[in-house]
Structures are given as structure tokens and as C-alpha cells.
Amino acid sequence: MLFLKVKYLDLDLETNAIIINEEDLKGTAYYPHDRVLVETSGGSFIGTLYSTKTMVSPGEVGFSKTIMPMPLKEGEEVRIRHAQKPSSLNYIKKKMEGQTLKPHEIHTIVDEIVSKKLSNIELTAFVVSNYINGMETNEIVEMTKRMADTGEKLEWENSPIVDVHSIGGVPGNKYALLTIPIVASAGIIIPKTSSRAITSAAGTADIVEVLANVNLNAEEIKRVVKATNGCLVWGGAVNLAPADDIIINVERPLAIDPKPQLLASVMAKKIATGINYTVIDIPIGPGVKIKNEKEGNQLARKFIELGDLLGIRVECVLTYGGQPIGRAIGPALEAREALMALTDFKSAPNSLIEKSTSLAGVLLELGGAAQPGKGNKLAWEILSSGKALEKFNEIITEQGGKETKPDEIEVGNFSADIISPDNGYITYISNKLITNVAKEAGAPKDKKAGILLHAKVGDKVDKGEVLYTIYSSSEERLNAAVNLARRTYPVKVEGMLLKRISKF
Amino acid sequence: MLFLKVKYLDLDLETNAIIINEEDLKGTAYYPHDRVLVETSGGSFIGTLYSTKTMVSPGEVGFSKTIMPMPLKEGEEVRIRHAQKPSSLNYIKKKMEGQTLKPHEIHTIVDEIVSKKLSNIELTAFVVSNYINGMETNEIVEMTKRMADTGEKLEWENSPIVDVHSIGGVPGNKYALLTIPIVASAGIIIPKTSSRAITSAAGTADIVEVLANVNLNAEEIKRVVKATNGCLVWGGAVNLAPADDIIINVERPLAIDPKPQLLASVMAKKIATGINYTVIDIPIGPGVKIKNEKEGNQLARKFIELGDLLGIRVECVLTYGGQPIGRAIGPALEAREALMALTDFKSAPNSLIEKSTSLAGVLLELGGAAQPGKGNKLAWEILSSGKALEKFNEIITEQGGKETKPDEIEVGNFSADIISPDNGYITYISNKLITNVAKEAGAPKDKKAGILLHAKVGDKVDKGEVLYTIYSSSEERLNAAVNLARRTYPVKVEGMLLKRISKF
Structure with missing residues (x-):
């Protein structure tokens, strides 16, 4: 046991960090990162031990002023011992x-x-x-249920409640801004919670935030959904299945997303959101989470099986994830592209329209608004009639935003064109590298930063023709993004003749 | 990229901690624990990002005053971006x-x-x-060699150089204080480096430190070995295979010791110490690392195979690890028991004498001082003749200590007897629980703290008879240890009749 006197520090890097001079630890059985129990006159608490040369003197123990779990007097003696390991x-x-x-x-x-x-x-x-x-299916079921039970839950009076979820990985994936209003305007309840960007240049919540408030609590979500049948909010403002947000902190540095964890985290959020039907979008392609159709089928079957056991009807769609969806990447640019598609679908990229209406079609069939096989047609009708735009504006207005025209959305004042070095065809756009350039330009924090692609895979381009434009609110960041683009070539242009092999 | 102004902090918890206000991270792609590159006018360095509410203001980045890798002016602007992941x-x-x-x-x-x-x-x-x-054998070989190559190495003019190593886990395991002088006095070179306690109440280095200096550098080790053929020093003072000391920091909290790691870390230290022959002691029993003979055999074969591939001759001995070795646990008590054994082996516990001479016997045969099968007898002769004590005193003196008699070694002023609650037999002594009591009394930091067992497994005891005595330099800690002993029963006394089953 260690006996030490309390000293307060301005330190808030970690909850319950316990700072001890290294002299006091020498020769003891206490090591940095040990979990220790601090016994005080007012009770005890558990923390993690760190050693220092300078922050506290021998005989002292440093606690954070801001995050101490209980009031202690400076100079008071406390006892420190090894804590029980967690079960x-x-x-x-x-x-x-x-x-x-x-x-x-x-x-x-x-x-x-x-x-x-x-x-x-x-x-x-x-x-x-x-x-x-x-993990076995049964383990995943238990993990999913417990993850849902250890957070807040949304409850609904009516049913069915439907939902759509993309497991992510493709830049420019702003489909929800079209799909949700299409489905909601057919009278189906679809309370969509989204994430902010984790590794991408814009999460759905970041994009919607260009036009409206997305930080809604459970009460506010219910009000918006009651008024409009839908919503487009940030899931992080409600405490749904919070275990996931903690686990992700160790997955990110290792760049792994174990399948049991992926399945449980998606389905736990579904349970917590109180939905009955969900469509899960699994993008397939190089540079996204799922590399090929076989892997996609396996994951889809797992989602469906898990849904059965949890009382949620799941349909999965494998979608093309080989290059960005649409032409815009970055919050404001994506909001603008989505609004263009809602206003006049002919002015918007096919890939965005097709993905959004396909997903909406499945949801319309699941929700009972269309016969099987007729959902996609109905989705197109709703979009082209202007009803989807009307519904989108209703949702935005209920979320504290106002009706906006596409060209009213501001994008970065500073921009630069990246041009084709050759005549040829675009053979590849790297999801990862193009995302990196958009992030270097400031996205998603700088909402006006991002990329507009002028050509996509298969398009013919001439030497000197603009491949894409980078936008930023900062000239310095724009330059950094241009440099990165020039170093890494996110968009590849090649002649039809890829390689010439001759006898000599 | 983030642009921030330098602020110095009194913080030395981690090398290259980079502290940024959480406001500056919101909505960016930068998260706590991200590895980032800091670009400054004077060059760049890599660090780990942490977020704070109070330690620095928005727009600032905090660095540690004491462990900054390069001089920077307070207020200077630096650029921060994601660093390449390590290969x-x-x-x-x-x-x-x-x-x-x-x-x-x-x-x-x-x-x-x-x-x-x-x-x-x-x-x-x-x-x-x-x-x-x-890991495959080949992977372990490569890991072992690289671990040895990335630290300091001891080199010797003569050969063979022999060594003995216990993989640990048994309290009271002070055999080296007998084995080393027995072997050295037969003219065999045995430069023994030991660890301090990791989870035990006393490492060999902690015990020897009661009598002499153990913090010797490579030069000093060579001088002592040249003068005496042996030494008993702390391996941590020379930088032998330092990867191990870093890996152990994550193994300890998980209480795992993967076999490839165990094999590599032992053998890497052997290579770095420049030895030719080693005997590895593998204690077997409940509550030690290796649970049974089968597991012990497997590990032994692995050590021998690895030794062959690394050019080190390895012999393994499986030893009884079911209860403490000897009767003393804790640095001063163990030093005293070892000195008693060296002075008059009849006054010391059989388990200690037998283990020490058995290991010395194998080493004497390996080193060429005894014919195969005759080592143990020679070890006994050297011990009982007083030559081992003489050699021990030489080594201690060369390491800056002085000849000491067993009863001159001071143990804790405060002591308490734990008595038997019943008539019966000692059926079990828990290695782990008895260690915990010794540590609660202050061992190994309080060198005078520890435990003296008055009876061991199989001994008959009467109700009220003393089972063991706890020593400490602090009355407060003694009380804490007594309380722990009363709660956890490290020594179990049972009647011969363990359970009575009757018809009604």
C-alpha cells in the first residue's frame, strides 16, 4: 500500500489518472498503468496510475482538479492499493x-x-x-441486446418503423438526403439517425448540418417524426448503444472492424432506435470494407440471421462501391448535390439518383406503400413529382433549418482545378486517396471544403481538361490539398493502350 | 492539418504527448490517441494526440517541457497532421x-x-x-536474435560461460544465492543477472541488494566476474534485450505470458549475456506459470530446440512449485535464510538446499567440473565444506558489500503471528495469497518486510500453534497484512477427515 498526500493538478487527459512521483514507485509492486484503488476519508475510487519526475513531489499524489470523483482536501493523506481486476x-x-x-x-x-x-x-x-x-451467433445476439440495453432507447406508438443503414466506406454517399424524404412522403415512418464522419470527409449528419440542426434529443426527434414521418439527425446526440463509441477508439488505430463487432454495433443501434424493418446497404469494391460479392453475401446472411433472432426484419442490398457516389465530396458540396437531385433529378449524377431510389424502393415495399417489385417505380415518381423535395424541406424546417435552393449553399472561396496530364480515359478513382485530399482541404470540419469531380470512371478526358476541383475556406489548406493531390494521383488517366509489348 | 501555437506544460506522463483543446478537434478527422506528425521550423517529430478542456486554450498545442524532442519557442506556430502508421x-x-x-x-x-x-x-x-x-520456431528464433541485437551485450574472453534461470512463479525462490557461489567456487564462470520482483514479494536482485550493490554496469560486472568467477547483479542496470521490458507492460495487466514471448525473452537475455550453457528451472504446480508435467515437458523441449538454433546449450529441470521454497519470503528474510544455508546447511530448510544443490549439480556437469551423474554430490561437498560461503562473501565484497552473519541481518521491527484455528494438517499454501500478504506488509520495497513460515504442507499443527509470522517496518502496514491474511487464508489447515457423508 502507498500512503500519499493529495495535490491537485490541471490535468484532464484521462478520467481518474493518479499521478505519483517515480521515486515513490521504485522497488514497489506498483507500475504505471496499474489499476489502483484510492482510499480516502470520504470513500474510495478506482483509477489508473502514472509516474512522473516533476508534476508531483515524492510523497504526493496528483489528481485532476476537473475530473476528481469526490471532494478531497489538498494535503489530505490517502491510501493507494491495487484494485481488483475487472470481472x-x-x-x-x-x-x-x-x-x-x-x-x-x-x-x-x-x-x-x-x-x-x-x-x-x-x-x-x-x-x-x-x-x-x-463469435457464435448466440454470442453476437447477447452482445447486441446488451449494447442496446446499456443506452437510451427511442419508443414509438405506431408501426412499422423503417430504417436504412449503410455500412459505409464510399465517399459522396449522400443517398439518405433523397431516400428518407421519398419514403417519408409515402406515409412511412423513418426516423433516420446518422453518424458524423469517422474516417470519411463527410458523414450524413455533417451534410444535413449544412441546412439544419442535427443535434436533437429523443423528445425533439419524436416531435420532428410526428410532424413529418421522418428525420435526419445525428445519432451521437442521443445516447444509443454507447458501447460502440468506446470500442471504436481501439479499432480505429488498428484499422480493424471485426465482423461480430460490426454486426452487433449496427443492430444494437437499430434496437435502440426502436425500428421494425431495416435495409442495410453493403458497398462492394476495392478500398471499401467488403471487397467482393462473396464476402458481401456472407455478411448479408449474418445480418438477416441476426435480425430474425432480434425481431427485426432485415433486407440487405449489395451496391457498387468502386468509386464515389455522385460527383460531390464534402459537407456543403454534398448538400448542394442532394438538393439539386431533389429539385431536378436530370441535373444530378445518375449514380446518386439510382442508389437513392433503389434503396427507397425496397423501403416502400417493406413499409407496405408499394407492391413487391413496384417500389423503385414509386420512388422515381415521388422524386420526379417534387414531393420528395417538399418533404425534405418539411423535415429541414422542423429541424430548425430553412428552405434553401442549391445555388444558395456556399462552398469554399478558395478553389483549384486538377487537370488531366494526358489524353485518355479515367480508369480508376481511389476512394481512399480522394477522401484524403478532401480532408486535407479541411473537410468535414470546414463544411465548405471538399471536391467536385468533373469526370468519373470510364469518361474520356483530354490533356489539360479539369478532372476535379478542390474547394476550401483556407488558402493554406487548399495548397496543402493540391500538393497531396499532385503527390498521390487519386484519379488515374490512362490511354486505351495500357501496355505495349514488342518483340525487341 | 491543424495550425496551433506552442505552449509548454509541466507534464511527463508520456513521451511526445501532444495536448490540444477539444474545441479544436471537434468535427476534424483528429481523435485522441491518433499518431500525429508535428511540423515545426526546426524539423518534425511524431507524437500521440490527447484532448483537454483546460490545460491549453483553443488555438494552442501543449508539449511537455521536460521531454520535448526539440527546442521550440512558446507561441511559435506548428502544423499537425496524421503521421504514417508504423510499418x-x-x-x-x-x-x-x-x-x-x-x-x-x-x-x-x-x-x-x-x-x-x-x-x-x-x-x-x-x-x-x-x-x-x-509463432513458428523460425519466427521465435528471429525475434530472439533481434531482441538481443537491439540492446547491450556482454562479451567474455574465456568459455564456457554458464548460467541458470528460473521462469519464476514460486515465492521464496532464493536458490541463486547458493547455486551461484557453489558453481563459481568450482572454477566455472557464471555471471548471473537477475530481475527485481515483477509480481513477487522479492526478486533475486532485491534479495542480494540487502547485502551488496546490484546496480552494476557492464564494466563492473566484468571486473567482479574476473575476480570471483561469478556475480549476482540486477539485469536492469545493463540494457540487455530491452524490448522485453516494454512488452511486459502490456502483458502484466492482461496476466498473459504468451509462450513465444516467454521463450524469446529468456533466450534473448542469454544471448545478450554472452553465455554458452544454461539450465532453465521450470517450476510446476497449481498457481505457477506451468500447471503440470506435460506442459512443462513441452516448454522444456521448446527451450532446448531454440537453444540449438541459437548456439546455446540448454538443459531444463522441472521443479516442485506447489508451495514456497524454504520458509522465508521477502528480501531480508530470504537473504538471512540463504546465509543460514551457506553457513550451516543443517539449519536451513531441505527444499531450499535440495533445489540449490540440484541446479548447481547440473551446472557443474555442464561446466566440466563433475562427471555426468556426479554433479549433485560435488555441489553438496562444496556447500558443506564452507567453500560456497567463502565464494559468496567474495562476490558480495566485490559488489561493494561486506561479510555478514545471518543474525546480523535486520528484519521488520513490527511482527505478528498467524495461528492455526484448529488441530490438523497443513494441506495447502497458496503461492499467490501468501505473496499478497508479504506485499501488503511492504515487500519488496520495504526490504525488512515479509513472511516466515513455521510449518509447511504436510506438517501437523495444533490449534493455537503459530503457522507463520508477518514482519514489517511499519505498524500500519503490518495491520493491513494481518487483515488480508485473516480474510484470505493463504495457509490451509484441515483435519484428516475432510468430509463426512452419512445416510441421513
Whole structure:
């Protein structure tokens, strides 16, 4: 046990960081990153130990002024000892050993993730074990249910409640701004919660935020949906299945998304949102999460099976993810393109219109507004009649925005054209590299930053013709983005003659 | 990219922590724990991003005053962008996928571990993948060699150089204080480096430190070995195979020790110490690393195979690890018990004498001082003749200590007896629980703290008879240890009749 006197620090990097001079740790059984119990006159709490040379003197223990769990007097003596390891650790080890976890074991892991009892090391061990050893369907069901139960839930008086969800990975994927109003204007309830950009240049929530408020709480969501049948809000403002947001912090640095985790996190949010039917969009292609149709089919079957066990009807669609959807990438540019499509579909890229109406078609059939096989036609009718635009404006207005025309949306003042170095055809647009350029220009934080593609895969271009324009609110960032574009070639132009092989 | 002004902080929790106000991160693609590149007028460096509410204001970036890699002016503007992921990450992912790593891939991982380029999340992913997917012999060979090559090395003019190593887990395991002088006094060179306690109540280095200096650098080790043929020093003072010390930081919280890692870390230290022959002690029993003989045999074969490939002759001995070795646990108590054994072996516990002479016997045979099968007898002769004590005193003196009699060693002023609650037999002593009590009393930092067992497994005890005595330099800690002992029962006393089953 260590006996030390309290000192307050201006430190808020981590909840319950416990800072001790390295001299006090020498030769003890206490090491940095140990989980320790701090016993004080007013009770005890658990934290993580760190060592310092300078922040506190020997004999002192430093706590954060801002995030201390209980009031303590500066100079008061506290006792520090090893804390019990969290119960999850035994179950995480079982998963490492390749064993199947019991429901109560999975519940404990999810509970301790949500209450932030697990360190990054323990969380990583869980995620990597799932990645390697996988999970049985039953384990995924239990994880999904518990993830939903450990957060807020939306409840609805009517049914069915439908939903559409993309597992992501394709830039420019602004389909929801068309699909939701099409479905809602057919009288079907579709409360759409979206994420902000995680690794992309614009999440659906970032795009909608150009036109309206997306930070709605549960009450406000219900009001908007009651008034319009739909909504387009940020899921993060309501605390739906929060375990996911914690797990993602260790998945991102490793660039892994274990299938059990992916399935559970999508379906847990569905349960928490209270929906009955959902369509899941699985983009397929190089540079997105799912590389080919076979993998897409497997994942789709898993989603459907899981839906059955959880009482949610799931349909999956595999969609083309080989290049960006539409021509715009970045919040304001994407909002503008979506509004153009709603206002006059002939002025908008086919890929966007087709994806949006296809998804809407499936939802219209699921929701009972169209006969099987007739959904897509109805979706086109609703879009081309102007009803979808009307509904979109209703939703935007209910969310505190106002009706806007496409050319009223401002994009970055600074722009630069990237031109074709040769005559030829566009053979490839890299989802990842084009996203990086848009992010370098400032997206998604700079809402006016992004990219407008002037040509897409298969298009013929001449030398000197503009391939795409980069926009930014900052000249400095625009230059950085142009430099990145010149170094990495996100859009590839090649002649029809790709390689010439001759005898000599 | 982020543009921020430098502010210095008194912060030394982590190398290259980069502290940014959370307002500046909102809506960007930068997240806490991201690896970022800081570009300054004087060059660039890589660090880990953290967010704060209070430590720096929006527009500022905080760096540690003490561990900044380059001089920067307060207020200077720097640019921050995502850093390239370390090359290791791809190889760690290969290991997650169950693939075999190529030599250069393993070298990169070890190099980036040693140069601290990997985060805890990445390190954990590596360790957990090794734990689950294992490594082929060839991978372990490459890892071992690289671990040895990335640290300091001891070189010797003569040969053979012998060594003994225990993989640990048994309390009271002070055999080296007898084995080393026995072997050295037969003219065999045995430069023994030991660890301090990791999870135990006393490492060999902690025990020897009661009598002499153990923090010797490479030069000093050579001088002591030249004068005496042996030494008993702390390996941590020389930088031997330092990757191990970094990896252990993520293994400890998970309480895992993947076999490939265990094998590589032991053998890498052997290569770095420049030894030719080693005996590896593998304690077997409940509550130690290796649970049964079968597992022990497997590990032994692996060590021998690896030794062959690395040019080190390895012999393994499986030893009884079911209860503490000898009766003393804790640095001063163990030093005293070892000195008693060296001075008059009849006054010391059989388990200690037998283990020490058995290991010395194997080493004497390996080193050519005894015919095969005659080593143990020679070890006994050297011990009982007083030559081992003489050699021990030589080594201690060369390491800056002085000849000491067992009863001159001070133990804690405060002590308490734990008595038997019943008539019966000692059926079990928990290695783990008895260690916890010794640590609660202050061991290993309080060198005078620890436990003296008055009875061991199989001994008959009467109600009220003393089972063991706890020592401490602090009354407060003694009380804490007594409380822990009363709660957890590390020594179990049972009647011969364990359970009575009757018809009604």
C-alpha cells in the first residue's frame, strides 16, 4: 500500500489518472498503468496510475482538479492499493482461448465497457480476440441486446418503423438526403439517425448540418417524426448503444472492424432506435470494407440471421462501391448535390439518383406503400413529382433549418482545378486517396471544403481538361490539398493502350 | 492539418504527448490517441494526440517541457497532421490473420518496439495475436536474435560461460544465492543477472541488494566476474534485450505470458549475456506459470530446440512449485535464510538446499567440473565444506558489500503471528495469497518486510500453534497484512477427515 498526500493538478487527459512521483514507485509492486484503488476519508475510487519526475513531489499524489470523483482536501493523506481486476478480464481471456462466452459473461464485458472500467489494453485484447476467434451467433445476439440495453432507447406508438443503414466506406454517399424524404412522403415512418464522419470527409449528419440542426434529443426527434414521418439527425446526440463509441477508439488505430463487432454495433443501434424493418446497404469494391460479392453475401446472411433472432426484419442490398457516389465530396458540396437531385433529378449524377431510389424502393415495399417489385417505380415518381423535395424541406424546417435552393449553399472561396496530364480515359478513382485530399482541404470540419469531380470512371478526358476541383475556406489548406493531390494521383488517366509489348 | 501555437506544460506522463483543446478537434478527422506528425521550423517529430478542456486554450498545442524532442519557442506556430502508421502495423495484422512472419517483418516489429514507436493498443494487438495464433520456431528464433541485437551485450574472453534461470512463479525462490557461489567456487564462470520482483514479494536482485550493490554496469560486472568467477547483479542496470521490458507492460495487466514471448525473452537475455550453457528451472504446480508435467515437458523441449538454433546449450529441470521454497519470503528474510544455508546447511530448510544443490549439480556437469551423474554430490561437498560461503562473501565484497552473519541481518521491527484455528494438517499454501500478504506488509520495497513460515504442507499443527509470522517496518502496514491474511487464508489447515457423508 502507498500512503500519499493529495495535490491537485490541471490535468484532464484521462478520467481518474493518479499521478505519483517515480521515486515513490521504485522497488514497489506498483507500475504505471496499474489499476489502483484510492482510499480516502470520504470513500474510495478506482483509477489508473502514472509516474512522473516533476508534476508531483515524492510523497504526493496528483489528481485532476476537473475530473476528481469526490471532494478531497489538498494535503489530505490517502491510501493507494491495487484494485481488483475487472470481472471482464477473465471472460476476455476465455475469448482469447477460443471459448464461447455465456450470456452473463458478455453482459459483464459490455457493462464494464460502458462504465469505462476497461483500459485500452483490455479493450484491445477483447477486440483482437473477437477478430481472430470470432463469435457464435448466440454470442453476437447477447452482445447486441446488451449494447442496446446499456443506452437510451427511442419508443414509438405506431408501426412499422423503417430504417436504412449503410455500412459505409464510399465517399459522396449522400443517398439518405433523397431516400428518407421519398419514403417519408409515402406515409412511412423513418426516423433516420446518422453518424458524423469517422474516417470519411463527410458523414450524413455533417451534410444535413449544412441546412439544419442535427443535434436533437429523443423528445425533439419524436416531435420532428410526428410532424413529418421522418428525420435526419445525428445519432451521437442521443445516447444509443454507447458501447460502440468506446470500442471504436481501439479499432480505429488498428484499422480493424471485426465482423461480430460490426454486426452487433449496427443492430444494437437499430434496437435502440426502436425500428421494425431495416435495409442495410453493403458497398462492394476495392478500398471499401467488403471487397467482393462473396464476402458481401456472407455478411448479408449474418445480418438477416441476426435480425430474425432480434425481431427485426432485415433486407440487405449489395451496391457498387468502386468509386464515389455522385460527383460531390464534402459537407456543403454534398448538400448542394442532394438538393439539386431533389429539385431536378436530370441535373444530378445518375449514380446518386439510382442508389437513392433503389434503396427507397425496397423501403416502400417493406413499409407496405408499394407492391413487391413496384417500389423503385414509386420512388422515381415521388422524386420526379417534387414531393420528395417538399418533404425534405418539411423535415429541414422542423429541424430548425430553412428552405434553401442549391445555388444558395456556399462552398469554399478558395478553389483549384486538377487537370488531366494526358489524353485518355479515367480508369480508376481511389476512394481512399480522394477522401484524403478532401480532408486535407479541411473537410468535414470546414463544411465548405471538399471536391467536385468533373469526370468519373470510364469518361474520356483530354490533356489539360479539369478532372476535379478542390474547394476550401483556407488558402493554406487548399495548397496543402493540391500538393497531396499532385503527390498521390487519386484519379488515374490512362490511354486505351495500357501496355505495349514488342518483340525487341 | 491543424495550425496551433506552442505552449509548454509541466507534464511527463508520456513521451511526445501532444495536448490540444477539444474545441479544436471537434468535427476534424483528429481523435485522441491518433499518431500525429508535428511540423515545426526546426524539423518534425511524431507524437500521440490527447484532448483537454483546460490545460491549453483553443488555438494552442501543449508539449511537455521536460521531454520535448526539440527546442521550440512558446507561441511559435506548428502544423499537425496524421503521421504514417508504423510499418509494424501491417505485420501485426498478418499475425492477427494467422500468417507466418518473415524475418524482416519480425525485425521491424522488434525495432519499432524498442524505439517506442508502437502504442499500447498496437503492442497489445501483437501480444494477443501471438498468444492466440502462436509463432513458428523460425519466427521465435528471429525475434530472439533481434531482441538481443537491439540492446547491450556482454562479451567474455574465456568459455564456457554458464548460467541458470528460473521462469519464476514460486515465492521464496532464493536458490541463486547458493547455486551461484557453489558453481563459481568450482572454477566455472557464471555471471548471473537477475530481475527485481515483477509480481513477487522479492526478486533475486532485491534479495542480494540487502547485502551488496546490484546496480552494476557492464564494466563492473566484468571486473567482479574476473575476480570471483561469478556475480549476482540486477539485469536492469545493463540494457540487455530491452524490448522485453516494454512488452511486459502490456502483458502484466492482461496476466498473459504468451509462450513465444516467454521463450524469446529468456533466450534473448542469454544471448545478450554472452553465455554458452544454461539450465532453465521450470517450476510446476497449481498457481505457477506451468500447471503440470506435460506442459512443462513441452516448454522444456521448446527451450532446448531454440537453444540449438541459437548456439546455446540448454538443459531444463522441472521443479516442485506447489508451495514456497524454504520458509522465508521477502528480501531480508530470504537473504538471512540463504546465509543460514551457506553457513550451516543443517539449519536451513531441505527444499531450499535440495533445489540449490540440484541446479548447481547440473551446472557443474555442464561446466566440466563433475562427471555426468556426479554433479549433485560435488555441489553438496562444496556447500558443506564452507567453500560456497567463502565464494559468496567474495562476490558480495566485490559488489561493494561486506561479510555478514545471518543474525546480523535486520528484519521488520513490527511482527505478528498467524495461528492455526484448529488441530490438523497443513494441506495447502497458496503461492499467490501468501505473496499478497508479504506485499501488503511492504515487500519488496520495504526490504525488512515479509513472511516466515513455521510449518509447511504436510506438517501437523495444533490449534493455537503459530503457522507463520508477518514482519514489517511499519505498524500500519503490518495491520493491513494481518487483515488480508485473516480474510484470505493463504495457509490451509484441515483435519484428516475432510468430509463426512452419512445416510441421513
